[in-house]
Amino acid sequence: MPDSPITERPETEREDFIREIVKDDLARGAVSAVVTRFPPEPNGYLHIGHAKALCLNFGIARQFGGICNLRMDDTNPAKEDVEYEDSILDDVRWLVAGWADDCLGLKARGDVARADGRDFHLAAVPPASAHGRALEPFRASDYFDALHAFGVRLIESGKAFVCDHTAEEVDRMRGAPGEGGQESHYRGRSAAENLDLFARMRAGEFPDGARTLRARIDMASPNVWLRDPVLYRIRHASHHNTGDRWCIYPLYDLAHGLSDYIEGVTHSLCTLEFVSHRPLYDWLLEALALPRALPHKYEFARLNLAHTVMSKRKLLRLVQEGRVSGWDDPRMPTIRGMRRRGYPAAALRDFADRIGVARRENRVELALLEHCVREDLNRHALRRMAVLDPVRVVIENYPEGKVEEFELADNPEDSAVGTRRVAFSRELWIERDDVREVPPPKFFRLSPGVEVRLRGAYWIRCTAVRTDATTGEITEVRATYDPETKRSNAPDGRKVKATLHWVSASHAIDAEARLYEPLFTAEDPDDVPDGADFTQGLNPRSLELRQGCKLERALVDAVPGQPLQFERVGYFVQDGAESRPGAPVFLRTVTLKDAWARVEKRGG
């Protein structure tokens, strides 16, 4: 269509500065196949901030036909645990399922970095060529032999030395930003002496903290990470993967860059707080004069989400102090919490895509996340009727004992999904919120004299509202129905301004609903007055329990995890963890947008 007046712009892939770099590296042949990695430390559960990093790394692998290795960054035996490894792998699989399964880089169970002459290498096993072998995540601890060999090599070339200073001395001698550091008294040791000492460190001759292996770089560097950083420390501790094989463990800077190298990572993406480590990352790689192509590190801004905290330390505190029920509490920003609450993986990916990737500090509004969740759920959730705060309505002219069944669509967005049958009778439950004895302006719902539609059934007109004499609370609504309006409009052309959801009283099932609000009242829970604790910003109303909710019969067949929309109320999931036979529990994933609530708010 060259003569078309409008030139259709080709669908452009999302662009960010990192993808620009990758694209450029590919174009000029600097790399032939992209390898990224997602390297959580197994000392906590994944959260939405990890999801951003995961989507970036897997998204790039996917977009450029590469692979993204899942790697446990487990170099600190004191803090890590297998319990966390399992949950991380599970969450990663969940996030990637149906999207980037083929890009998930795992290794054959038991494999460690392979020595190849002086080089060490370990590549992902493509799922297709696993040949029935079990696969597992990469682990920095599987490179301990390689890392140790690299340490030895640094000593041999005079680029590392064993230091006997205590932790306090090292701290003091490092100097403050602005003033240079002081060289270790042991900096001048011969390679032979260093080798001997390092071997004895490894052999367990010295207690924890007695000596360290340090890089010999520059104590006068304005970048404190170049002031002879510690590479290895002594820790007589059992590691969840390597057991008691080691009593010296590498530190992040040594382990991370070399793990990247071992796995053949091309683009190593991490968050901004590590930019000052990049010179060290590059220094270590270059100091080793390695035979293969070196990885390159790039940094992006971590995600901050309004009304929640993201640091593992703080999330752990919420769990330990019982402020939430656990890591999978539906109010938690953890992947497990969000999964339990019914957030679809696709929505999380969409969210990650929409927030973008940049180097600017950011704090994303909850509204965007919720928008992504609603957009996905609107297409996939089964429609059901549920009355959360029931009030009885008696249809005076509907025969006692009569029951009709109406067939309602499971999802009006997608007629292929199917239908279900809903019983209708003389006494129904409707939402307390949908009735007012004295209607405020713009209130279209039920009040004396007003006619409304009952979804998928008849029109009813309110004849009276009975209230409790003392509290004034509505106890019962009386109404009449018009048989002519069965599943249709009124033949005489009357209009109705509202449609209400309802549940037949004699057919309803009882359930508990849990309604959630943000965990923290403040947008930035860390922004508390001097010295105060972030927990003081906790939202006392973050969880609301509703017992005695009335649900339509079809919900007895609800499957935990299946997305539901309680019409006019919100999206819900049945909770697999706490539902009991005959006593189901439903969690509110997210509310529906509510135009009336906005009108009400503005008016009052």
Added chain:
RNA sequence: UGGGGCGUGGCCAAGCGGUAAGGCACGAGACUUUGGCUCUCGCAUUCGGAGGUUCGAAUCCUCCCGCCCCAGCCA
């Protein structure tokens, strides 16, 4: 006061010297058997500030201001 990073609408975010994309939020309207969904329209004469270069600057230069990160044998 050392080094590094960053400042584009309420929140994200494009923009890479040619005259401010897009999304969310918000507002107005249409449609509607969910006050949902969908659709339409509106929403930065201006890019932290001040100078300068240029025919032309958010983009280049200079100075200034503000915010964030770094002194773990954590990651």
